[in-house]
Amino acid sequence: RDGGGPYVTGGAAPPAAAESRQWRASRRASSSCLQPQSARSEKVAEARKRKNRRLKQAKEEAQEEIEQYRLQREKEFKAKEAAALGSHGSCTTEVEKETQVKMSAIQGNFQKNREEVLNNLLMFVYDIKPEIHVNYRING
Template identity: 65%
Template sequence: MASQSQGIQQLLQAEKRAAEKVAEARKRKNRRLKQAKEEAQAEIEQYRLQREKEFKTKEAAALGSHGNSAVEVDRDTAERMGRIQNSYRGNREAVLGELLRRVCDIQPEFHANYRVAG
């Protein structure tokens, strides 16, 4: 009976060691999976940054001419606005004088379609 008891004890200890080894293997597996996931995330982030950089480069190349056009349009608009302002300042007095002259110079006359009844 003692040998049977010892055999059971050894069997239980062996089972316990096997369970510990399985638990340790699972922990190692989980650590490896976590590490692989972190490495994959880092690789994805690096790839995303690289593609974003390429996109910005291509965007700058494509919009470079558009950017120059926008600057040119802005400059042209400012130049035209300047000419309009100068024209306004130069002609304002003459236009106001002519307008006042026409408003104040009243010459009564009959309308072309007016007919005298009778």
């Protein structure tokens, strides 16, 4: 703007022809100022959209990396767990074998000593010796 008087920004028509030219020039200048401003705002909006797309893409990539890391760690954990339980599983089978050996030994002893134990038990039941208890007082 060239500072052409009070009619530069006003809405009324200027009274003189020289001022009229000046007024039209200032209006053209102000409308040309608006065009670059709208272009700037479009550029800013486009830049924001690009930034948001980049942020969204970065977030998706980060989520993928996190998921891959989680799967890797889970796989490692399962491998360690299987190794630990595998050794534990062999201990379990070893204990079961020992238990079977001991149970078969107990069964063998039971079969071998069954008759003798039953005979001793029946002998104590049938062999009754009547005696007076030491704490029993006669007439007393």
